[in-house]
Amino acid sequence: MATEKLYDARPYDTEFTSEVVSCAPGKAPGTWQLVLAGTLFFPEEGGQTPDRGTIDGAKVCDVQIQDEVITHTVKRAEPFAPGASVHGVLDWDHRxxxxxxxxxxxxxxxxxxxxxxxxxxxxxxxxxxxxxxxxxxxxxxxxxxxxxxxxxxxxxxxxxxxxxxxxxxxxxxxxxxxxxxxxxxxxxxxxxxxxxxxxxxxxxxxxxxxxxxxxxxxxxxxxxxxxxxxxxxxxxxxxxKEDALAAISHLVNLPKEEAAAGVQRFADEIAAKKEEIKSLQVELTAVKLAAIPGGQTKNLFLFEGPLPNIVQRNFVNGLCEKTSGLAGVFAGSPQGGYVFIIGGRGRDAREAASLLREKLGARGGGKPEMVTGSVHAEEKQIREALAALS
Ligand SMILES: [Zn+2]
Structure with a gap:
């Protein structure tokens, strides 16, 4: 028997009384599939989610319609008795x-x-x-x-x-x-x-x-x-959104209408500063390289702060000129740990990568001449792991 759609005739009513047609146990424990003679609860239909509210004070969790029969899923310890009169209250703000x-x-x-x-x-x-x-x-x-x-x-x-x-x-x-x-x-x-x-x-x-x-x-x-x-x-x-815009406007110290232009200005300034830092890092790495004597045979591993990839790569290439062993630069990562590039003129850099992988769970790899990757560990642990290199 089709459920009477009380919401059709009375879309502004928030409470109703109706008779229980059937009540079966729901899928979830402590819930009941309740069918009434009529209901104000609009079911999930036509792309719209169902109404919310209570029936006899118990929460209505879901409302579905099939073959014109509307079923309420109600959370309650005891079942509803068929033929009994129940009182439904709609969550009006939601509806x-x-x-x-x-x-x-x-x-x-x-x-x-x-x-x-x-x-x-x-x-x-x-x-x-x-x-x-x-x-x-x-x-x-x-x-x-x-x-x-x-x-x-x-x-x-x-x-x-x-x-x-x-x-x-x-x-x-x-x-x-x-x-x-x-x-x-x-x-x-x-x-x-x-x-x-x-x-x-x-x-x-x-x-x-x-x-x-x-x-x-x-x-x-x-x-x-x-x-x-x-x-x-x-x-x-x-x-x-107005509050968010007010916060941005306060941060860039400009009226709301000009806030986007202010943020753009900050972004441009950050990009320019990044370029500036990069050229300083290039100069600094050149100074550091010049101070390292050439003709060495041992492995050289340096630990640095964060470096742009290209600066780190050039640093490693320069370091490789100094030794016949492995040469690596570990650049601090903002996420913790290090991003590494290790090169080797005379020996296989993959040996270092596999040691870091086995001992410290590092990621990455590459060719015999150069490996790249990341490792979540302290400098001391990394040096200890690499000490196993023959
Ligand atoms: Zn519609």
């Missing part, structure tokens, strides 16, 4: 937020359809994000214009109606999401903006949506995925 976001999505999809002929090819409304997939692509300017027009529909505060038209009327009606389905089709109309088949609860007037924001766009081969937020969630998101 109203879903209504704001879903109605906002219809406005955007309706405008995308009427202005550009695009189809909505996907919709996802969860507590984490709201996305809308559409069949075509728009420029940044067109998206800004779309957002502006959508908010104008909010200002106009036009009515939103949800009805099940008779079959003959439905056949003549032009609407989005038209599919051949058995049973009654629910039509959601936003006056002058959109007509669409939809099963979800909506706000009664567009003014209740408050704010419609397009936050992000991801282009796909044939269309776009828009990340949107409406109503209270859009306001909270704006507040969070």
């Amino acid at each position: 109203f937020s879903n209504m704001q976001n879903h109605s906002g999505e219809h406005i955007l999809s309706g405008l995308l359809h009427s202005l550009y002929g695009f189809e909505n090819v996907g919709f996802h409304l969860s507590d984490r994000e709201v996305t809308l997939d559409t069949s075509g692509q728009l420029t940044k300017e067109q998206l800004d214009d779309l957002e502006r027009r959508a908010n104008e529909v909010v200002y106009r505060n036009v009515p939103v109606t949800c009805v099940y038209p008779p079959k003959e009327a439905l056949a003549k009606l032009s609407y989005r999401s038209k599919k051949e389905i058995d049973g009654p089709v629910r039509i959601v109309t936003i006056e002058g903006v959109d007509v669409c088949a939809c099963c979800a609860p909506h706000v009664a007037h567009t003014g209740e949506i408050g704010l419609i924001r397009i936050l992000d766009v991801m282009r796909t081969s044939s269309g776009m995925r828009l990340t949107i937020l409406c109503g209270g969630r859009a306001l909270a998101d704006t507040r969070k």
